[in-house]
Amino acid sequence: MKITEAKVIVTSPTRNFVTLKITTDEGITGIGDATLNGRELAVATYLSDHVAPLLIGRDPANIEDTWQFLYRSGYWRRGPVTMAAIAAVDMALWDIKGKVAGLPVYQLLGGASRRGLSTYGHASGRDLEEIFDSIRAEQEHGYTAIRVQSSVPGITALYGVAAQPQASGERYDYEPAQRAALPAEEDWDTRAYMRHIPTVFEGVRNEFGPEMILLHDGHHRMTPLQAAKLGKSLEPYDLFWLEDCTPAENQEALRLVRRHTTTPLAIGEVFNTVWDIKDLIQEQLIDYVRCASTHFGGISPLKKVMDLAAMYQIKSGFHGPTDVSPVGLAAQMHVGMAIHNFGLQEYMPHSEKTDAVFRQSMTFSGGLLHPSDTPGLGVEIDEDEAAKYEYANAYLPYNRLADGTVHDW
Incomplete structure (x- = not known):
């Protein structure tokens, strides 16, 4: 052939x-x-x-x-x-x-290690009442683990909050990359964020109790010391993980974070190869690998990096937003089905138009994803449907501090 x-x-x-x-x-x-x-x-x-x-x-x-x-x-x-x-x-x-x-591909990778992949949904709001409503909506959709993001007083627009003006829906199924000639500018204040977020999780725990699995994404915006402080302040609320607490290109920076907090850490969605995450794994500086098959070179290297992580009791937490297509999501679902050290899979449903372009056979029930037993990845592209939607220039936003300095988005 x-x-x-x-x-x-x-x-x-x-x-x-x-x-x-x-x-x-x-x-x-x-x-x-x-x-x-x-x-x-x-x-x-x-x-x-x-x-x-x-x-x-x-x-x-x-x-x-x-x-x-x-x-x-x-x-x-x-x-x-x-x-x-x-x-x-x-x-x-x-x-x-x-x-x-x-x-199905997972059978070629060693067969099923579980019935399905535990997933987490995305809840957010501009205040506690909106967040509570969003959490309940995610629970109704079947999620038992939920990432919580919140607006912060003094910050106009903040990553991950679906009710803000740039969002297109009440659920967290929206495209932060705006279709325009230039990226949108947003503001940022780290100290305001660090003061506010622990109060959000205090409110969520008081409302929903100790059993709910909660996660939060720092989106690379803190220095290592700030990340350590936030992780420590969140310890009473028992997070499943704190994601991307600091830019991790400098892998050594996570040593400082690890020394000062027991909040579990998840990192890797912007990494491209094992060299970006090798030290974090071998020094046990993280607890969950966030790498995505689409940006990490595919199924082959993702399976290899998880075999390395298994030696250190580190689990998967593969990146799964709607900017990874249904094909990329399926690819890492097959890896997640096969590996022993699976942790949690991010799952954001795609739009109806996207689902019409990418015909999928996966299932989602009771909070569990399954790629199906269809031979291959279980996704096919309808080229006629795809041809209806021409490329549109779109950029993610970016941040500036109060003095005009460009900051991490």
């Missing part, structure tokens, strides 16, 4: 997605997610101009060899554009292998 076509499909059903479709001489197809939110066309060009021509004539069965070829032969390694492109190829080849074998 040989690869005869590698087609890049860009579509925008409420948000932009980049998909690679690989076809073999036996008519078997596989798809992979190459979406990089706000930089989608960079990956599309990288795939169509530099990767797709290299795939023609290759044996789709040789997944590891193809991955290593694309990673090493380019000389300029790593980075989100390169790794998203490689990820799409890797997913598509696993999809093909599953279809050839007549098995």
Whole structure:
């Protein structure tokens, strides 16, 4: 069997997605997610101009060899554009292998280690009453674990709060990347945030009791010392994890955070390779790996990094927002089904338009996701439907402090 076509499909059903479709001489197809939110066309060009021509004539069965070829032969390694492109190829080849074998991909990775994937939903609000209502709505949808984000007095617009003007729905299914020529500017005040967030979790615990699984995302906005202080102040409220408490490019910075708080830490959604997270795992500076298959090079490296993490009792917490397409979500669902050290899967339902483009066979019931037993990844792209939605330029917001300094978003 040989690869005869590698087609890049860009579509925008409420948000932009980049998909690679690989076809073999036996008519078997596989798809992979190459979406990089706000930089989608960079990956599309990288795939169509530099990767797709290299795939023609290759044996789709040789997944590891193809991955290593694309990673090493380019000389300029790593980075989100390169790794998203490689990820799409890797997913598509696993999809093909599953279809050839007549098995879902998780069976090829070692078989099921659980009945389904425990998930968490997203609750938010501008005040406690809105947050309480949002939590109850998520519970009604079946979530038993919930990430809580809150507006902060003195900050006009804050990441993760769906009721703000830039949100498009009451549930946290919205696109923070606004369709405009320039990114939106938002404000930020770390001290105000650190004062307010512990009071939010105090209120949530008082309202919902000690059993509810709660999470929070700091979104890379604190220094290591600030992150340590916040983690310590949140200890009485028993968080399942505090996510992205500080930018972790400097992996050593997490040593300070770890020394001063027992709040579990989850990091990795902006990482591209094992080198970005290696020290955090080997020094046991985090508790959950947040890497996403789409941005980490695909299924193959994600499975490998979780095997490394298992040696240190570190579990998965794969990134699963709606800027990872249903294909990328399915890819990491298969990994989550197979590994022993699964922790929790982020799950944000896509829009109806997106679900019409990406035909899925996964199920969500009782808070558990299952990728289905459909051979391959269990997702197919409807190219006619995809063609209805042209690419629209969109950027994520960015932050400035009160004095005008650009800050982490």
